[in-house]
Amino acid sequence: MPDIASRNPWLILGWSFGLFLLIHLGQYAGALLAMWRSGKSFDAIMSGAYEDHTTILMKGIGAVVAGIPLAWVAVAFLWGRSVVWMQLPFRGAWLMAGICLGLALPLLLVSILRLLGYASIGRSRSPLKRNRKAAWLLGVALLCLFTGGAEEIIFRAMAAREFSLLVGWPIAVLVSGTYFGLVHLIGQIRTLAVRRCLAIMGSSILVSFLFISMYVRSGSIWLPIGFHAAWNFSLVGILGLPMNAKEPEESLLQATLAGPGWLTGGVMGFEASGIAMLAYISLGLLFAVF
DSSP: OOOOOOOOHHHHHHHHHHHHHHHTHHHHHHHHHHHHHHOOOHHHHHHTSSOOHHHHHHHHHHHHHHHHHHHHHIIIIISOSOTTTTTOSOOHHHHHHHHHHHHHHHHHHHHHHHHTTSEEEEEOOOOOOHHHHHHHHHHHHHHHHHHHHHHHIIIIIIIIHHHHHHHOHHHHHHHHHHHHHHHHHHTTGGGOOHHHHHHHHHHHHHHHHHHHHHHHHHTOTHHHHHHHHHHHHIIIIISOOOBTTBOOSOOSEEEEEOSOHHHHOGGGOGGGSHHHHHHHHHHHHHHHHO
C-alpha cells in the first residue's frame, strides 16, 4: 500500500464530528417511526420521556435501516480514505468474537462484585409479557448495534487512525479518547458536575485504549464494533443497569449495585466504575502486548 499523507488535526476533528452527526440522523428516522406508531410528540420520543416496547423497536429499526446507508456514504464518499486502510472490510469472525467478549465481560464483572457483597442479581421486575419483552430487547439490541458501529467507525477507524499517522498510536489513544469523551459530555451537559466530567473523560480514554488495542491487534474494526455493541447490550438489556444516567425499563435480569461509588460507578454509571476501568486497562494490555 502506498504511503498515506497525514491530515491537519483540526480537519480530522471537525470533519469526523460532522460525519458523526450525519450518521446519527438515522436516529431521527427511528424517532419518526416511533412517533408515527405511538402518536406521541417527536420531542417526547427523542428525549425518552415516552418509551414503550413499540417505540424502542421502531427507534432501533429506523436507526439501523437509515444509519447503515448514511455510514456507507460517510465512509465511501466523504472521508476520502480506502476502506482497506481503515480496516473496514467485513470480518464476521472478529465481529462474533467481539460480541461474545462484550456480552460476557459485564456479567463477569458484576458477578465479581456480587462475590464481594456489592451487587445482587435477580429476575427482571418488568411486568411486560413475553412478546412485548422480545420487541423491547430487539429494539435495544439494534440501537446498541447502531451506536457501537457508528462510534467505532468515527472515533477509531477515522479519527484514531488518522492521528496515528501524525503522532503514533500511544498519543492517538489520548487524543481520540479525549475526543470520544468530549462528544459524550455534550449529550449530558445540563446534568454535569466536575466529578462526573472527570469520570466520563477518564473512562473514555481508558475504554478507547481497549478499543484501539483491539483494532490494531486484530487489523479489523469489527472486533471493537462487536465488543462495543455487546457491552452496551449486556449492561442495559441483560443486567438492567443504567447507562448515560438513564435507567432501562426492561431487561432479562436485574442487577443492583450497592457499594463504594469509585468501585461500582454510583451515579456516574457502571461504565465509569473502578472495576470497569480496571478491566479496560487489563484487557487492553492483553491485546496490546500479546
